[in-house]
Amino acid sequence: MSDYAQINNNQSTAAGYYTSKQSTNGTGSGFGDVLKAQEDKSTQAEAPQSKNAEDTDYRKQLQEHMEAMLDKIKHGTIQPKIQIGAQEYTQEEWKKLLEKFDEAEEDLIEQVEAEIEALKEQAAKEKEEMEEAAKAEAKSESEKAVDSPI
Numbered sequence: 001m002s003d004y005a006q007i008n009n010n011q012s013t014a015a016g017y018y019t020s021k022q023s024t025n026g027t028g029s030g031f032g033d034v035l036k037a038q039e040d041k042s043t044q045a046e047a048p049q050s051k052n053a054e055d056t057d058y059r060k061q062l063q064e065h066m067e068a069m070l071d072k073i074k075h076g077t078i079q080p081k082i083q084i085g086a087q088e089y090t091q092e093e094w095k096k097l098l099e100k101f102d103e104a105e106e107d108l109i110e111q112v113e114a115e116i117e118a119l120k121e122q123a124a125k126e127k128e129e130m131e132e133a134a135k136a137e138a139k140s141e142s143e144k145a146v147d148s149p150i
Contacts (some may be wrong), residue, residue, distance in 0.1 A: 080090065082094070
């Protein structure tokens with residue numbers, strides 16, 4: 001086999017592909033068997049080292065987090081958070097949120113009251129105009145009645 005063919009063959013098997021020689025090998029093993037054998041080799045080599053390293057890293061991270069939480073509790077800088085829907089709030093954050101909501105609600109109430117007052121004034125003006133028009137019409141009718149020769 002030429003050097004190029006051998007390199008090409010090695011690259012294809014490294015990527016998970018196999019050649020017809022590899023698939024048959026005289027034993028009739030299939031593609032799944034080749035992949036399983038490759039996975040077994042790689043996991044056996046990596047598992048003992050990475051498992052211990054990951055355990056140490058997780059323990060170290062957990063210990064650091066626990067120490068940070070303990071410091072926050074000792075200094076009183078931590079507050080319990082309450083989950084509300086998709087968000088969580090401390091008591092201070094919740095109070096601020098409620099204050100903002102109350103302010104917005106008060107503003108809305110003031111706007112509605114102002115609109116109602118404006119509508120009342122407009123209705124009162126219209127009523128006065130109608131009364132004046134009715135008085136003027138009644139007066140003109142009474143004058144017509146007096147002037148009429150009947």
